[in-house]
Amino acid sequence: MFLPISAEGISEFDYILVTGDAYVDHPSFGAAIIGRVVQSLGYTIGIIAQPDWKNVGSFKSLGKPRYAFLVTGGNIDSMVAHYTAAKKKRSDDAYSPGGAAGLRPDRATIVYANKIREAYKDAFVIIGGIEASLRRLSHYDYWDNKVRRSILLDSGADLLVYGMGEHQITEITDCLKSGKYEDLKSIDGICYNSKTEPDIPCAITLPAYGDVQKDKALYGESFMVQYDNSDPFTAKTLIEPYENCFVVQNPPSKPINTPLFDKIYALPYMKNYHPIYETMGGVPAIEEIKFSLISSRGCFGSCNFCALSFHQGKIVQGRSHISIIREAESFKWDPDFKGYIHDVGGPTANFRLPACKKQLKKGACVDKKCLFPKPCKNLDISHTDYLSLLRKLRDIPGVKKVFIRSGIRYDYLIYDKNKEFLRELCKYHISGQLKVAPEHISDKVLGKMGKPGRKVYEKFSGKYYQLNKEYGLSQYLVPYLMSSHPGSDLESAVELAEYLRDINFTPEQVQDFYPTPGTLSTCMYYTEMDPRTKEELYVPKSSREKAMQRALIQYKNPKNYELVKEALLKAGRADLIGFGKNCLIRPRQNAEPKKAVVYRKKAKKTIRNIHKKH
Numbered sequence: 369m370f371l372p373i374s375a376e377g378i379s380e381f382d383y384i385l386v387t388g389d390a391y392v393d394h395p396s397f398g399a400a401i402i403g404r405v406v407q408s409l410g411y412t413i414g415i416i417a418q419p420d421w422k423n424v425g426s427f428k429s430l431g432k433p434r435y436a437f438l439v440t441g442g443n444i445d446s447m448v449a450h451y452t453a454a455k456k457k458r459s460d461d462a463y464s465p466g467g468a469a470g471l472r473p474d475r476a477t478i479v480y481a482n483k484i485r486e487a488y489k490d491a492f493v494i495i496g497g498i499e500a501s502l503r504r505l506s507h508y509d510y511w512d513n514k515v516r517r518s519i520l521l522d523s524g525a526d527l528l529v530y531g532m533g534e535h536q537i538t539e540i541t542d543c544l545k546s547g548k549y550e551d552l553k554s555i556d557g558i559c560y561n562s563k564t565e566p567d568i569p570c571a572i573t574l575p576a577y578g579d580v581q582k583d584k585a586l587y588g589e590s591f592m593v594q595y596d597n598s599d600p601f602t603a604k605t606l607i608e609p610y611e612n613c614f615v616v617q618n619p620p621s622k623p624i625n626t627p628l629f630d631k632i633y634a635l636p637y638m639k640n641y642h643p644i645y646e647t648m649g650g651v652p653a654i655e656e657i658k659f660s661l662i663s664s665r666g667c668f669g670s671c672n673f674c675a676l677s678f679h680q681g682k683i684v685q686g687r688s689h690i691s692i693i694r695e696a697e698s699f700k701w702d703p704d705f706k707g708y709i710h711d712v713g714g715p716t717a718n719f720r721l722p723a724c725k726k727q728l729k730k731g732a733c734v735d736k737k738c739l740f741p742k743p744c745k746n747l748d749i750s751h752t753d754y755l756s757l758l759r760k761l762r763d764i765p766g767v768k769k770v771f772i773r774s775g776i777r778y779d780y781l782i783y784d785k786n787k788e789f790l791r792e793l794c795k796y797h798i799s800g801q802l803k804v805a806p807e808h809i810s811d812k813v814l815g816k817m818g819k820p821g822r823k824v825y826e827k828f829s830g831k832y833y834q835l836n837k838e839y840g841l842s843q844y845l846v847p848y849l850m851s852s853h854p855g856s857d858l859e860s861a862v863e864l865a866e867y868l869r870d871i872n873f874t875p876e877q878v879q880d881f882y883p884t885p886g887t888l889s890t891c892m893y894y895t896e897m898d899p900r901t902k903e904e905l906y907v908p909k910s911s912r913e914k915a916m917q918r919a920l921i922q923y924k925n926p927k928n929y930e931l932v933k934e935a936l937l938k939a940g941r942a943d944l945i946g947f948g949k950n951c952l953i954r955p956r957q958n959a960e961p962k963k964a965v966v967y968r969k970k971a972k973k974t975i976r977n978i979h980k981k982h
Contacts, residue, residue, distance in 0.1 A: 370642050371403050372414050375430045382411035383541075384433040386484070387497075388442035388449075388476035389463040389653075390645055391417035393638040396657040398497055398533070399440055404635040405534050409541055411435075417642075418464065421473045421480065427487045435544040437484050438537075439525070440497030441476035443653070445884060447511050450474060453880035454911065455511065465641075466649030474511075475499075481523035494540065495519065496529035501679045502886035504530045504559050504617060505594055505608050506577045508587070508894040510883040515581045515894075518608065518615045520559050527552060528559040532665065532680060534632060535621040556600065557621030562614045571605040572597065578611065588899035591891045598678055601731025623666065623683045630691035633662065639702075656710055656773070659699055661692050663757065664714035668723040668738040669777055671807075672818040673853065675886035676715050682732040684719045689757050693764065700766045707767055712758060713774030718781060718789070720754045723747055740818050743783050751781070751789035762796060772797045778804045778828040779820040787831070794835045798843050802832070805848040808856065809867040816855035816892065816905070822867075847873070851917040852908045853881040854892035858939040861917040865932075865952055866944075868921065878921045880914055923952045 370393050372378060383406050387399040395401050399415070406413045414433075419426035442449065442463055449461055449472070460467040473479040477499045484493055503519035520528045529536045536557045543551045553560055565573070572593060574580075580587040590608075594617075597603040603619040624632070639658060641651040666684040667676045692712070699705040711717070722728055723738040724746040738744050761770045772793065781790060793802075806825040808814050814821055829845055836843045851861065868874065883890040891899050896907045908914055916938070919931035932953050936944050944952045 369636075370638055371407065372412075372430075373417065373642065373644070375414065378412060378414070381414040381430055381433045382406075382435050383413040383438055384416060384430050385413060385438040385440070386416045386419060386427070386480050387440050388418060388446055388472035388480070390465050390471075390651045391415050391642045392463075392651055392654055393640065393642070394654065394657060395633050395635075395637055395662060396653075396660075397443055399442075400637060401632060401635075402438060402440075402496070402533055402537055404637060405537055405632065406438075406541065408635055409538065411541060413438075418471045419480070419483075421476075421483055424483055424487050427480075427483050432488045432491055435541070436492040436494050436526075437481075439477055439480045439484070439493060439495045439500075439523075441480075441499035442472065442497065445499045445502065446472055446474060446476035447509075448882070448884060451511065453882040454914070460652075462653040463651065465645040465651055467652045468648075475522075477519060478523045481525050485524050492527075492544070493523070493525040494527045494529060495523050495525040496533050496536075498675075498679060500528050501530040502675050502884070504528055505574070505606065505615060506580055506587075506590065507885040508883070508890055509885065510890070510893075515577075515587055517577050517610065518559065520561055520615055521610065521613070526560075529557060530559065530617075530679070531557045531621050532624070533557070533621075534624060534628070553616070554618075555621075556618050559615055559617045562616055563612075565607060565609070565614050566616060568605045568607070568616075571607055574606055574608045576609040584895040585897070585902070588891055588895045588897060588902075591888075592899045595678070595888060596734050599682065599731040599734065601729075602734055620681060623681060623685045626686060626688050629665075629685055629687045633687060633691060633695065659702075659705055659709055660711035660713075660773075661695060661709060661761075662714055663687055663692055663712050663754075664716075664720050667715040667719060668727075668732065669716055669719070669780075670737045670740065670818055672816065672892070673807075673850070673881065673887050673889035675884060678886040680715060682723075682738075683727050684714075684716075684722050686720045686753075689760060692757060693760055696761055696764055696767065705766075707769065709761060709767060709770045711771060711773040712761065713772060715775070716777050716780075717772050717774040718751060718754055718776055720757070721748065737818065739777070739779055740820065741815070743779075747783075749780065749784050751784055751786070755789045755792060758792070758797065769799075770797060771799055773803070776802065776804055778806075779824050782824065782828040782831065790831065791835060794832065794841065794843065795839060800842075801844045801846045803846045803848060804828075807848065807850045808853065808860070808864055810856070810860040810863045813853055813856045813860045816898070817850075817853055817889070847875070848879065849875055849921055850879050850881055851921055852914045854889055854896075854905050854907045856881075856908060856917065857906050858913070858916065858920075858935055861920045862936065862939050862941050862944070865920040865923050866950075869923075869950070869952060874922060874924045878918050880918060920952075929953060929956075 393400045414430040461469045464471040477495050481493050509516040539555045575586050575590045580590045600620040600622045606617040608615045664686045666680045668682045670677050809822050811821045883893040897904050916931050916935035919928035923932045
């Protein structure tokens with residue numbers, strides 16, 4: 369059964385969960401996990417999905433809970449859900465019924481929490497999810513183009529849970545049941561508001577919000593303290609002063625172990641959207657995840673533009689083979705299952721275990737990364753466990769094909785001296801094309817992204833095509849590319865265009881860098897410097913230059929001609945405009961203005977009509 373969405377038969381819920389997504393009872397949705405965990409602890413919990421934020425009555429539909437409202441903006445930040453990197457309104461929302469846009473407000477977590485306060489002044493409100501997690505302290509907000517204060521203050525919530533949340537919600541329910549509200553402040557993975565600065569041993573006091581709001585360099589310093597204190601084994605308590613209060617961030621919660629991971633994913637999820645959405649066209653987000661398997665969480669790749677390490681952490685946690693196989697075997701009872709498992713992975717598909725044994729006892733290194741700029745000598749590079757899992761899944765009766773569609777770290781893969789996984793990846797787990805994310809080809813830009821250099825990608829692509837040729841397979845690589853990342857100038861963008869020319873590839877889609885909260889790259893974008901070194905950076909910010917960098921990646925598209933020409937001339941690369949084999953575009957001689965072309969066509973049509981009449 370689904371968790372209740374109405375108060376029928378229940379006089380008072382223990383907890384009420386308010387979410388910006390449609391109600392999908394699947395463990396790929398954070399709201400579903402928290403809802404089921406709370407239920408497994410013996411509490412009643414109701415769901416208010418996508419309430420009408422303009423009507424306070426929507427927040428009263430289930431009454432006031434005995435203990436607390438739990439509030440999340442949804443699976444992704446509501447501002448990202450609503451706007452493109454160009455700040456244009458999106459026309460759809462995969463997490464809403466029928467894919468309809470506009471069913472949640474901007475800054476949903478803040479709006480929902482404030483509406484709950486309007487409905488019940490004395491209600492206990494806890495915010496969580498990705499939106500709260502990445503905005504837990506002062507943060508640069510791309511949409512307002514300013515540093516905003518902690519979302520805890522703007523929402524007026526009593527408590528903020530950051531990270532994945534299972535440990536925290538278990539401890540929170542214990543404290544609230546026993547009435548020990550003061551004990552909430554000792555839980556890892558939470559933030560709270562204090563009227564006075566708490567005396568906590570070894571705590572770090574950050575620069576005051578009012579100061580970082582005015583000083584970009586100081587903001588960069590504050591961000592780096594937050595960034596360096598995001599590991600559960602080494603992080604200190606952080607205290608951020610505001611005009612009338614202090615926001616306190618406790619160290620992150622410890623990673624879940626495999627038995628708990630298995631237990632959480634074995635809870636009685638319905639693995640589908642609620643039936644109320646059937647007549648509305650369902651919820652599009654279910655399509656790719658319904659027959660996919662989550663095998664891990666966390667990522668030690670630490671790309672600078674990704675917030676995963678700030679939310680899920682750098683320590684990879686994996687489910688057991690038995691747990692994953694049981695879930696896969698349950699697919700055959702679903703009439704929609706056709707024998708195809710769409711994905712087996714997580715944030716990074718081929719990360720199944722911690723980067724090294726040290727991480728489980730001492731945490732991830734603060735001063736270096738596992739894969740960048742070169743793999744750490746302590747990194748355990750092996751696909752043995754993942755390969756074993758995939759083989760077991762392929763052998764399940766009724767399973768025709770097991771695909772891998774979540775991201776593959778090609779650098780980790782190519783560093784593995786045992787090429788068995790790459791061979792079986794090509795043979796069994798690709799449906800014609802493999803999507804990978806080199807992101808760029810300029811080593812200068814890749815260095816700011818935290819991605820491996822060009823030669824690593826070329827080594828991987830060479831081996832990939834060699835194996836496919838060996839097996840007689842026509843399978844291709846589809847590289848994801850990003851334009852306008854901090855450090856990327858027109859010279860770098862031209863270098864990428866030349867590379868695409870040389871490999872004869874034109875990407876269908878290009879992603880502009882999107883400055884979202886919680887990433888190192890976003891800090892670079894705002895401050896125009898690398899906060900680690902204080903080195904000044906070139907940051908493309910004008911919409912015109914962003915358009916030029918994006919157009920260069922798709923230089924073959926006739927619609928991009930004028931932008932590509934402008935970019936090449938501005939970059940001093942007129943040599944790439946011509947008829948030679950290395951040129952990106954050809955010159956247009958005697959090009960008429962658009963209006964002149966229109967008038968000429970109309971004149972010709974008029975003359976033809978006159979001749980027809982006579």
